[in-house]
Amino acid sequence: GAVVSQHPSRVICKSGTSVKIECRSLDFQATTMFWYRQFPKKSLMLMATSNEGSKATYEQGVEKDKFLINHASLTLSTLTVTSAHPEDSSFYICSARETDDSPLHFGNGTRLTVT
Amino acid sequence: LAKTTQPISMDSYEGQEVNITCSHNNIATNDYITWYQQFPSQGPRFIIQGYKTKVTNEVASLFIPADRKSSTLSLPRVSLSDTAVYYCLVGGAGANNLFFGTGTRLTVIP
Numbered sequence A: 001g002a003v004v005s006q007h008p009s010r011v012i013c014k015s016g017t018s019v020k021i022e023c024r025s026l027d028f029q030a031t032t033m034f035w036y037r038q039f040p041k042k043s044l045m046l047m048a049t050s051n052e053g054s055k056a057t058y059e060q061g062v063e064k065d066k067f068l069i070n071h072a073s074l075t076l077s078t079l080t081v082t083s084a085h086p087e088d089s090s091f092y093i094c095s096a097r098e099t100d101d102s103p104l105h106f107g108n109g110t111r112l113t114v115t
Numbered sequence B: 001l002a003k004t005t006q007p008i009s010m011d012s013y014e015g016q017e018v019n020i021t022c023s024h025n026n027i028a029t030n031d032y033i034t035w036y037q038q039f040p041s042q043g044p045r046f047i048i049q050g051y052k053t054k055v056t057n058e059v060a061s062l063f064i065p066a067d068r069k070s071s072t073l074s075l076p077r078v079s080l081s082d083t084a085v086y087y088c089l090v091g092g093a094g095a096n097n098l099f100f101g102t103g104t105r106l107t108v109i110p
Helices: none
Strands: A004-007 A010-013 A019-025 A032-038 A044-051 A067-073 A076-081 A090-097 A104-106 A110-114 B009-013 B018-023 B031-038 B045-050 B053-056 B061-064 B070-075 B084-092 B104-109
Touching (some): A004 A090, A104 B031, B018 B084, B018 B104, B031 B070
Antiparallel strands (some): A004 A019, B018 B070, B031 B045, B031 B084
């Protein structure tokens, strides 16, 4: 149980375009979803937290107009990287939590490459 | 916000027991301790979670002393496939500020 599906797993886009990443909890309802970013050989960096039906809470230094997060339902959150630039190239990972005291369950990540 | 500190890397031979310790000196009363495993280009995978004393499941044990300022993940008889980065994460029920530390890169040697 507790499967989180993330799509796409890999995307290459041109500079200036936007990319949407989907995160779905397949067998549970997730009241809270988290978006992380990871650079090679580095740890995960929390970007934002989203609760269903409300605005996402962004961490310091993360541009909310650049990284648009929508948590439209209890099983789906999306991250849209707008006007992507090469420095946005990274590994983006979502996670979901079923209840307040349950552990995070992670998707398999999305490798974004901006050319 | 409980910051965590772990060794950057560890090496172990196949078949040995591996213990990875995480320090979290300012852990709060309602914080849980959770350990994750991450392989390259994959999302982290949940291993075990505990609050105090000892927790055991089919893949690992988690030891937490009475003061809860540290925790130790114990992996029995590691194999090559256990080579990965292991993270401890400390956070309270309902907390949204779930920050990862540096993690420990475990390399299992044949």
